[in-house]
Amino acid sequence: MSNASVLVVDDEPKIIRFIKTSLSLSGYDILTANTGRAALSAFDMQRPDVVILDLGLPDLDGLDVLKTIRSYSTRPVLILTARDDEQDKVRGLELGADDYLTKPFSTSELRARIEAVLRRVRWSPQPSDLTEFSLDSLHIDFRRRRVMVGGEEVHLTPTEYHLLRVLVQNNGRVLSHAELLGQVWGEQYRNDLAILRVNISRLRQKLEPDPREPRFVVTVPGVGYTLAGE
Numbered sequence: 001m002s003n004a005s006v007l008v009v010d011d012e013p014k015i016i017r018f019i020k021t022s023l024s025l026s027g028y029d030i031l032t033a034n035t036g037r038a039a040l041s042a043f044d045m046q047r048p049d050v051v052i053l054d055l056g057l058p059d060l061d062g063l064d065v066l067k068t069i070r071s072y073s074t075r076p077v078l079i080l081t082a083r084d085d086e087q088d089k090v091r092g093l094e095l096g097a098d099d100y101l102t103k104p105f106s107t108s109e110l111r112a113r114i115e116a117v118l119r120r121v122r123w124s125p126q127p128s129d130l131t132e133f134s135l136d137s138l139h140i141d142f143r144r145r146r147v148m149v150g151g152e153e154v155h156l157t158p159t160e161y162h163l164l165r166v167l168v169q170n171n172g173r174v175l176s177h178a179e180l181l182g183q184v185w186g187e188q189y190r191n192d193l194a195i196l197r198v199n200i201s202r203l204r205q206k207l208e209p210d211p212r213e214p215r216f217v218v219t220v221p222g223v224g225y226t227l228a229g230e
Helices: 013-024 036-046 062-070 086-094 107-122 158-169 177-184 193-207
Strands: 005-009 029-033 050-054 077-082 099-103 132-135 138-141 146-149 152-154 217-220 224-227
Touching (some): 005 013, 005 036, 013 029, 029 036, 036 062, 050 062, 062 077, 158 193, 158 224, 177 224
Antiparallel strands (some): 132 138, 138 146, 217 224
């Protein structure tokens, strides 16, 4: 993962120093910004591989910064939240954040989260994997990482794409919440139902003709989800 660039956005100098020191030692190139406007400017000019975004910024709401980035880019974004800001965490995930870090956090946790989202970005098909998949109006070209619905390309974040890929690989099988969380996010997320439900909702918004009556990503009450079609 060395040489990946990370944009750290936080108005607390101690947090920026901590993250910069920790990640620089692991070989990451670090960019910093202490306001929302500076963050958007740095993102446009540098196009970092990952953004670490604090939601409590002095000029712009961090959620608005996230929303702006998501309007034209699927680059991975990890949001920083305080321990009691459950609503901000969920809202950030709904707006397209790939993951979150709860303050305070450790160096090992920080590195693990970044490495996980970069693996989703850099994943490439293996010889034994499917190269294409079609289900009604849904078509996926795994070689090009392209998802089409009704002939129109749909842009997924790395996490959304990875979640869809796992569902496709297990087409016709019901995957439990814990299985999906473990395969997409990692074993430490096996009890984090919020992050799974928000990403399933986002997938449905992008893939389903009517997200309220899903045809592709189907809920199995009390168990998990499955990929199905008429």
